[in-house]
Amino acid sequence: MNIQQNKPAETGSTMPAGETEILRLDAEERQKLWKQLAAEAERYFVDVEELSVTPPMDPEAIRQNLASFRFDEGVAPAEVTDFVVTMLRKYQVQQAHPMYYGLFNPASSTMGVAGDFLAAVFNPQLAAWSHSPIAAEIENHLISTFGGLFGYDEAETEGTFTSGGAEANHTALLTAITAHFPGFSEQGVRSLRGQPVFYVSSQSHHSFLKAARFCGLGTGAVRHVPVDSKLRMSAGSLADIIRKDIRDGLEPFMVVASAGTTNAGVIDPLQQIADVAREFGL
Template identity: 55%
Template sequence: MLLLDAPVRERLWRRLAEIAEDYIEHVAGGRVSPELSVETIRALLERYDFRAPQDPLEALDFAASSLKRFQTHTPHPRYFGLFNPAPATMGIAADFLVAAFNPQIAAWSHSPFAAEVENHLCRAFGAKFGYPPGETDGVFCSGGAEANHTAMLAALTSRFPEFAERGVRELGGQPVLYISREAHHSFLKAARLCGLGTGAVREIPVDNRWAMDTDELQIEISRDISAGNIPFLVVATAGTTNSGAVDPIAGIGEIARSAGAWFHVDAAWGGAAMLEPSLRGMLEGTGQADSITFDAHKWLSAPMGAGVFLTRHPDILTRTFRVHT
């Protein structure tokens, strides 16, 4: 049986809680980085050939011990690698709860409470960024890369209303977008996925603070317009991956609007500054963005992955993704 018998389930849940508590309590006493031996890992996995059933508790213990041995431990107090802190206790509990209930939110009627939790949180985050009440729409996603891809599709749909049906061949010109040289590589990948190619991406030089040079941005946009290209998306980064630099958001937004382009703020990393009054000024102008990327699995300590796409255009997601079946 998929759900196992009740006594087995009870032992499994108890053991799972013991493993999690032991890990949280003792992770600081171990090493931060894992053993790096693919041969050892593959040898351990050979025992699982899927020809015979495995005891659930043994399988759980095997997975836990292997993760301890072969994983960089982000909850470790000496971990200073990427931007993923120790998950909050309530985040761990929420992950377990969601796995048990398995809500299907592709259709609102299937899990209306979960769907409205998503909507409620998107509105709350939007308000923190400065979006007016009643104007925020959004969706949770796997992380910043997916949110940035969503932003590019929304920008194309906004600038070219026929894009969703006719694609890039019917746009009447070369669409171009603008990011800083320090922006996240997900925009280059999204340009490929959208059929634009990386040749449509303009990587703008940065200043001595590693933030986008707005003079260079204006020059590049003017050059493209003169060449007959069509600026459709301008991106400001609030917290670059390499240095944490924050682009001049308000100034970039003004340039984007004057060019008739969608203005997106990638605040996947730095967006949590909106919650701290002493830091909020760094994000000035974000509330004027057409869309925002934010990652809750960074400063908010949600388990991976918890990205958010926010927009102040309540109809754009429907226009971008709606299909009729």
């Protein structure tokens, strides 16, 4: 079967009748595809421990497999699904494997898969509240609830979901610099009195360097604090560096502590670091 089919548009379809349906299958074909996907998902969860935890590092073999696809002719949904599943079972770290102990790639959960499926089907758009009021309110409800769990006043807790740690770090940096330098939001870096700097552990995620570039601060604004023998940020060294930077005319505005570093999963001495930040008004 070729997925480029000339069929009448279904009721509710936004495509005119008779146009080629490349991505929108009819009800019968959709049901076949859903069954195939569900069967493959169940097979994966059942026999993942029989797969290799790590993939073979063979880019040439992967490229040869991909080269078999041509974009001037259609491929049946079942065929392309089989291909993708086969490739993922072989050429990917298998996070669901019981011998996988990686830090940042958690195994899929049943409800996580269900949630992703529903999000893909309904495709809620959160750019404006009116586009998907329920999705926007779900976000608000979860943000305030988790804020309460962290000790914040739920009624005053606001935020947004992010795509991951890098976007979250970028958001934190923008929030901190805007709070510390009121003119930054409107006038940007030209409103700052001097070179702004913020402090991270030498074990921190490199996305802070990227965030500093995005915000126009440059990587020179990122101050790396030494760690102790357990790879935790040294609160004493942090205080010393901040004092020196202030004497040198720099403008400290934020301290970043890690509750699980990228390299080793180490938790910095959060309370001690918070005390230092509070001492200097950061």
